[in-house]
Amino acid sequence: MRMNEMVRRTRVHERLLRYYEQQGLLTPARLPSGYRVYDESDVETVRRIRCLLAAGLSTALIVQVLPCIRADDERLVPTCPDLRAQLLREGERMARAIEDLRSSHAILDTIIAAVPHEGAGTPRPSQGVAEAS
Structure with missing residues (x-):
């Protein structure tokens, strides 16, 4: 999905999505034109990022934590x-x-x-x- 669809689905401004990418939290694919293309799983990743930010974690820590978190219904569960x-x-x-x-x-x-x-x-x-x- 393209940026505008990602913004609509996650309700996160495109500037934040770009920031998450700069911080290494999201890695969308790029079209030859340079446009970002997000996977369906990126919607869930953004939800997890937002949840961890709301918990008070910094983006630097979230980069480390994110690969070790899975969703279990409405809560996040550590796996590492x-x-x-x-x-x-x-x-x-x-x-x-x-x-x-x-x-x-x-x-x-x-x-x-x-x-x-x-x-x-x-x-x-x-x-x-x-x-x-």
Whole structure:
């Protein structure tokens, strides 16, 4: 199928499909004219890519993971023995990043709580100090 049909079937913009190809996630055939031709299996590959991206994986990691994933009804299942450990490490990395964000959010909340509310007698920067006449 050509690019426009792939876009219609996957609901993924052609720029993203080209990006997936640049990243090594898709390898469509090329006609002598240079046009891309996608296989039916590429529709499922794009679905898997989108699912893995939604799970927070980078395209660099998806390149490694994609050959070791199969679809089982509506979920993806790892098929390579070491993939589970790799995904667990990625999950741990995400958990640390989430905890870092929670800590940052707590610090920001503390700073916000220390800021006087408007109307509490503190001049706003735009008010300035009245000049003496």
